[in-house]
Amino acid sequence: MTAPLGLEFPPISHLIRWPDLLFEDTPYAINKTTIIYFLAVLITLTFFFVAGRRAQLVPRGVQNMAESSVEFVREGIIMQTIGPDGLRYLPFLLTMFFFIFFINIFEIIPLFQFPGNARMAVPFILAILVWFIYNIVGIAKQGPLGYLKSSTIPPGVPKPMLPLIALIEFVSTFLVRPFSLAVRLFANMLAGHLILVTFAVLSAALWGKNISLVILPFPFLLLIALTGFELLVAFLQAFIFTILTAVYIGLSMHPEH
Amino acid sequence: MLLRFLAEQDPGELVDGLTALGRGVVYGGAAIGPGIGIGLVVGNAITAMARQPEAAGMVRTTMFLGIAFTEALALFGFVLAFILS
Amino acid sequence: MRMRTLFASFGLGLLVAIAAPGVAGAGESGGEEPTEEPDIDHASEECIHLLEDGGEIDDCQEAPSPILPEANEIIWGGIAFLILLGILWKYALPGVQNMMKQREDRIRGDLERAEQAKTEGEGVLAEYQRQLADARNEAGRIIEEARQSADQLKRDLTARAEAEAAQIRERASQDVQLATERATTDLQSRMAELSIELAEKVVERSLDRDTQLALIESYISDLGNGRRG
Numbered sequence: 001m002t003a004p005l006g007l008e009f010p011p012i013s014h015l016i017r018w019p020d021l022l023f024e025d026t027p028y029a030i031n032k033t034t035i036i037y038f039l040a041v042l043i044t045l046t047f048f049f050v051a052g053r054r055a056q057l058v059p060r061g062v063q064n065m066a067e068s069s070v071e072f073v074r075e076g077i078i079m080q081t082i083g084p085d086g087l088r089y090l091p092f093l094l095t096m097f098f099f100i101f102f103i104n105i106f107e108i109i110p111l112f113q114f115p116g117n118a119r120m121a122v123p124f125i126l127a128i129l130v131w132f133i134y135n136i137v138g139i140a141k142q143g144p145l146g147y148l149k150s151s152t153i154p155p156g157v158p159k160p161m162l163p164l165i166a167l168i169e170f171v172s173t174f175l176v177r178p179f180s181l182a183v184r185l186f187a188n189m190l191a192g193h194l195i196l197v198t199f200a201v202l203s204a205a206l207w208g209k210n211i212s213l214v215i216l217p218f219p220f221l222l223l224i225a226l227t228g229f230e231l232l233v234a235f236l237q238a239f240i241f242t243i244l245t246a247v248y249i250g251l252s253m254h255p256e257h
Numbered sequence: 258m259l260l261r262f263l264a265e266q267d268p269g270e271l272v273d274g275l276t277a278l279g280r281g282v283v284y285g286g287a288a289i290g291p292g293i294g295i296g297l298v299v300g301n302a303i304t305a306m307a308r309q310p311e312a313a314g315m316v317r318t319t320m321f322l323g324i325a326f327t328e329a330l331a332l333f334g335f336v337l338a339f340i341l342s
Numbered sequence: 343m344r345m346r347t348l349f350a351s352f353g354l355g356l357l358v359a360i361a362a363p364g365v366a367g368a369g370e371s372g373g374e375e376p377t378e379e380p381d382i383d384h385a386s387e388e389c390i391h392l393l394e395d396g397g398e399i400d401d402c403q404e405a406p407s408p409i410l411p412e413a414n415e416i417i418w419g420g421i422a423f424l425i426l427l428g429i430l431w432k433y434a435l436p437g438v439q440n441m442m443k444q445r446e447d448r449i450r451g452d453l454e455r456a457e458q459a460k461t462e463g464e465g466v467l468a469e470y471q472r473q474l475a476d477a478r479n480e481a482g483r484i485i486e487e488a489r490q491s492a493d494q495l496k497r498d499l500t501a502r503a504e505a506e507a508a509q510i511r512e513r514a515s516q517d518v519q520l521a522t523e524r525a526t527t528d529l530q531s532r533m534a535e536l537s538i539e540l541a542e543k544v545v546e547r548s549l550d551r552d553t554q555l556a557l558i559e560s561y562i563s564d565l566g567n568g569r570r571g
Contacts, residue, residue: 012339012408020414027413034418041426045434052437059441066438080318091431098430099423121415125423180329187332190408240325247322339408 015197016118016190036116040102047098073097077243082250089249092133096126097242104189104234107196108227115189115234120182123241127182130245135174138252150255181244188237192230199223280338287334294327349427536565 018032051066059067073094078086103122107115117123138147152169153162202219263271302320306313540561544554 016408027417029414030418031414033415034422037415037419037422041422044426045429048430048434048438052434052441059445063438063441067442070435070438070442076318080315091435092427094435095423095427095430099426116419119415120409120411122419122423124411125416125420129423180326180333183332183336184325184329186409187335188328191332191335236321240321243318243322244325336409 009198009201012194015193016114018114032112032114033116033119033121036103036106036112036114037122039106040099040116043102044095044098069098070094073242077239077246081243081246082253085253086246086250089246093242093246096245097238100126100185100241101235101238104238105231107189107193107230107234113196115193117185117237118190118193120186123182123185126185126241127178130181130248131174131178134245134248134252137249138255141253142255147252147255151251177248181241185237185241188233192226192233195226196223196230199226276341280341283341284334284338287337288331291327291331294330295324298323298327349424 020029020031021035022030047062048066051063070090074087074090077093077097078090082089100117100122103116105115106112107118135147138151141147142150151173152166154165154169157165199219199222203223206219266274298320302316302323305316309316543557543561
């Protein structure tokens with residue numbers, strides 16, 4: 001992998017697979033990714049406990065942020081997709097949002113520089129969990145047959161097309177949904193991480209060359225700009241994962257008429 | 258001539274090289290459609306926001322949803338490129 | 343309730359997922375000898391494992407697919423999520439939500455109170471305005487009444503004065519008439535007396551004509567000089 005310029009790009013597995021730190025080679029092995037998960041939990045809890053402990057009637061600082069985030073999940077996600085009867089999913093969606101967001105945000109935190117969601121694990125389990133939730137909600141609300149009918153047969157389809165459409169809808173609802181949900185988050189974070197690594201490697205390699213000091217600003221500035229962009233992506237992916245979950249739950253609760 | 262060149266190569270390297278090519282083609286191909294699609298989604302969302310600025314919040318949410326659905330296709334290509342080996 | 347059951351069963355599934363490979367791993371590790379070289383890096387360690395499992399040396403070149411999730415990350419990620427969900431749901435969120443609810447209630451209460459005060463104020467204002475209008479009406483009524491009674495009084499007084507005047511005039515004219523009649527009667531009786539007196543005198547002094555004439559003339563002049571009673 002040695003390029004003519006002496007540019008050494010590490011293999012992908014070196015970028016996203018981290019050596020085990022504790023309990024090596026057991027299923028409970030702790031590596032950088034799992035530490036990021038724990039830190040995400042800690043940060044979220046600290047955030048909310050600090051906000052809740054010194055709660056004042058006139059919010060400021062952390063409390064204000066926590067309350068506006070709750071408000072954001074409630075008004076921006078639940079009310080717009082499920083409606084008032086979706087408010088009982090608020091803790092779940094809020095947890096999901098913060099867990100994903102804080103795992104993502106480690107992508108641009110110095111010394112970590114790795115989005116935990118560039119590993120398939122969390123997207124995978126969350127997608128499975130969401131799959132179970134929206135199916136169970138759909139079956140509970142509409143009955144097994146009603147749920148199967150409303151999720152596979154869209155209204156107003158001409159008779160001859162029905163088997164094909166039903167098959168496609170079935171695959172799309174029960175197979176593609178969780179898969180795309182997980183892959184969207186995972187691939188976005190992985191791609192972002194790879195881009196940042198690429199430009200970081202480029203900047204580092206150019207740093208060592210004398211002549212390249214002229215062009216160094218380009219990859220370096222781009223690296224900075226992309227870091228800002230990845231902050232946006234980290235937020236956006238957490239938001240999209242959460243709102244899609246809400247949309248799926250909403251579709252199971254109120255099927256299209 | 259190309260065929261002879263290919264035949265002279267080490268089969269293992271040939272496979273590696275072709276795989277790398279295939280990855281590039283897969284991701285490149287997968288990015289075309291979603292690129293157009295995201296362009297359409299965002300363009301129409303901007304039109305909608307310009308026409309009805311008071312509905313901008315709702316349009317923005319829906320736009321992100323549309324982008325997410327469209328983008329998923331490109332990401333499938335991205336993942337597929339990794340799966341190829 | 344159903345959601346809680348779901349999450350609980352999810353956690354249970356995760357627990358099983360942890361336990362199963364743990365048991366399997368325990369079984370394996372019993373038969374495995376500890377590796378001799380402690381200073382090999384992670385990649386070569388994986389390679390050794392692969393070779394032990396009957397893989398070829400080429401497999402070492404190929405990194406495990408970056409797509410597939412790893413067991414340890416799934417387990418820790420799942421545990422982390424469930425812990426976060428549990429604590430956030432039970433302890434952290436209620437505090438924040440209570441405060442939000444409290445503030446919401448407070449603001450709503452304030453608004454309601456303000457609304458109430460406004461309504462009250464409007465009521466009081468209306469009351470005052472009504473009272474003011476009443477008072478003004480009352481005053482007008484009183485003035486009107488006064489004017490009416492004054493008019494009445496004036497009319498009464500005028501009528502009474504006129505009546506009195508008429509009475510007085512009536513009495514006066516009666517008096518005049520009475521006086522006239524009395525005067526006439528007096529005059530007649532006086533005339534008769536005088537005539538008799540005159541006749542006496544004429545008879546007393548039946549003298550000559552000149553003397554009679556002189557007598558008469560003197561009498562008449564006497565008469566003219568106001569000897570009439």
